[in-house]
Amino acid sequence: MASLGKNEDVLCTSDGIESVYNKLVAQEEEINNGLETLLSRQCHLEAKLRGITKVLPNLQIVHSDAQQLAEMITFTSTLAENVSSKVRQLDIARSRVSECQQRVHDLLDLQLCSDGVQTALRNEDFEKAAAHVHRFLSMDQHLLKQTADDVAEDCTSVTNSFSLLHEAATQLGAVVTQKFDEAVHADDLASVERFFKIFPLLGMQDEGLVRFSSYLCSKLKDTALKNLRLALETNTSDKRANVIYADTITLLFEGIARVIEIHQPLIETYYGPGRLLTVASYLQRECDRQSKRILAEFSKCRHLEKIVQQVNEYMRTNNVYSKPTDKLDPKELDLLLGELTIMHSRAELYVRFIRRRVMNDLEIGVPSGDTRTALVSELEAMLNGSELCHRMQELLSSYLLLERYFMEESVKKAVVMDSVEEGSHTSSMVDDVFFIVRKCIRRAGTSSSLDGVCAVINNACALLETDFCEVLRRQLRQGYPSGYLDLTQAYSVLHTSIQQGRLQASDSEQARLMFLTYLNNADASTEYTDTLRRSLMDEVPSVLTTMSENERVKLESCLSGLGSVAASLKAVIDYGMEQLRVIVIKPRVNPWVDTFLSVSHQLSEEDFANYEANEPFVQNLIMNLDGLLGLFRGSLTTSNYDTLVSILTAEVTAHLEKVVIKSTFNRLGGLVFDKEVRALVSYLTSTTSWSIRDKFARLTQMATVLNLERVTEISDYWGSNSGPLTWRLTPADIRQVMTLRTDFRSDDIKRLKL
Amino acid sequence: MEDYKFLFKVVLVGNAGVGKTCLVRRFTQGLFPPGQGATIGVDFMIKTVEIDNEKIKLQIWDTAGQERFRSITQSYYRSAHALILVYDISCQPTFDCLPDWLREIEEYASSKVLRVLVGNKIDREDREIPAHVGEDFAQRHSMYYLETSAKEAENVERLFMEIAAELMEQARSKELPRYDSNSPTINGRTTVIGDGGCCSRMS
Ligand SMILES: Nc1nc2c(ncn2[C@@H]2O[C@H](COP(=O)(O)OP(=O)(O)O)[C@@H](O)[C@H]2O)c(=O)[nH]1
């Protein structure tokens, strides 16, 4: 009604009344419809209600059924409980019965055993006797006595059997031990193995393992002594003479490996897995004794101690006091170094083999847990604490000392014997030095010791970064003799004399050649260093085979020392280049560029035409620069030459900028200057593989400014109109350059918004 | 490129058994290892720490103390930024060997290396070297001094963090990597040649 009441004036017109009436009719219709739908549902609801009333009594029935079911279930569960407890009782009873049976069996067997063991012993059938004892040992003697007591109230016969069997066991143990020893003495392997198998039946596992191990040790010892004797008798002309001790110690390791290979199955079968550690520990002690002997002979025959002492002394006195005569020629160490690394590598492989074998055996034989952890530490302590390992660590230490000496002295030799060959940018020492360094690091790799390789890499880095860089720097420090007017001539003289294979050039000519050669040496060394680093990162892991992630990072970290070497070499190159800049480039280039001032850039149309035909300034400059660069082009490595061009470019542009600021221009002069800059850029670009455009950025932009028609034209290039152009000139620079144009009004320049 | 601003090499030296490995384990793994074997050769560990919101990667080289490993361990001195010389405050002989260790350091390490003397095992009741004796020694040889216990985690974090902070400070003030022809560079990234009056700086 709200809609009606609000607009009372609507009712004043017949139209209004009609529309209100229509609305009311529509509402009535709607309400009628609603009522009808409600009514139509009535019948449906009634049917539902009827249904529910009908079902109600059934509920009662379901309820009582459910109750009954619950009672039944409770009953059943109690029943089941009863049954299962009966089953449990039955089970206990049954296990008692079987225990009883076992005991009866035991009692019966006891009799059999005590009779049988006697017979077997008499017949020397030790296996049978041992089997009886073994059966007896598996019985619970205390319980048996009790049973006998309970059953017959008399245990004398059982006790008798016990003492008899105990006695037999002891006797058998003694006999088997004796027989075993006899078999060892007679070197009768079949009998040794026969009695070895009997020990565990008698509960004498430890005894058996110890005796068997010492038997194996005695075999190893015999072989080792024989091999060492043969080694000592080897003729020095024999082709294995240089590595005879490495060969001998290898035979020892292989012998032990073979012993384990052959006898491990026997031990595992008769003693069970998890026993190898005991045997390996015994074998290790023998290995320690025999390797010590071999190493002692090695040290004696190769004069290792004397050499180490000599080298140590030489290194300690820092080369000052030792006369060249008592200095060891590094070449003489070559073979010894090789043998040392082979020995170390073989020991490393041997220790890895033992570790792997014993670990596998422990994994099978000992359940993981504290016991196994303890045994694993015992294994590690046994190996790491072994005399072999200590001696090998000492050996590696000697090797590293001698290798360092070898590397340092060989490098010194290469430096002393340095020579320049015709047609080569570098001198011989670069190839030689990097050959030596690579050889030493590779040799360290054959020791199979990452610590060894890393130490040699560290030593190599020290050598290259200090000694070697110092050699290069020392040469460069002697300077590049100046005297430009002679230079062209000097070069031709020098080149002809080199071509004739004789270096007879004058001192300064030779000094120049050496300077450039050493600059090239530094450049080539940079490249060699990078190559070395990259190739070792692949090579070393492939030689050492098993490397953990941590070890890989360790190696990488040591190799990064070569990165420091490269940086030091770069500093050497910079040092040399700086000399060339100060001594050669700057004094020549500046006067050439200064001639810009003597050429007017205030040109009439006629001047312009003339000028364009000759371009006197820039063509002269290019000719001079080309003459200068030509002196170096053939004598420097590509990279060094490019560096030189870059330095030259920097000098030219810096100085030209200064000179331009001192000149004045008109429009045509600006145009000429633009052409001159372009000509320079194009010449220098053609002479190097590096981009020099960037160095010309400011000059090119100055030319653009000087080449404008009007002051305001700058807005075509500035700010939002600059496009890809990045301005290197500041607004102040631009204003300053504009003032060089005599035809630009300073008011216009001042008014510019930049 | 890994995410760190500085990389420093720290090398631990000193007699076997003074607790170098325990110090490193305590710092890098936060534990005191029970009955690990003696170090063989050189062990290598990395830990990245943060100081003033800068990530610093510490490369820690834990060396074996015995004579027979000397030619391996010596090769690490030259490139070290910091050397930690450790002795056991309950064991006089380890203190008595310090001059020998200093001789080694003089011979092989850079003259610019940061040197720290550490007296370890202060948790022990049977101290043999009073703190002031260690401190005196350190002062006489211009070394930093700190007493630690790897077992009780005392001063271990501080030891390494102060080294990292000091090295960062040095690196920032460009003191760290200088080249002079007598002592080797310890860092190739910024080498200055002090020769003939012209310098060039690498980056
Ligand atoms: N009480 C005590 N013992 C320590 C401490 N640090 C190390 N040790 C023990 O000293 C022995 C040698 O430790 P280790 O770190 O292997 O010495 P390293 O040879 O210098 O590496 C081990 O038995 C450690 O448990 C310490 O702070 N306190």
Ligand SMILES: [Mg+2]
């Ligand atoms: Mg250690």
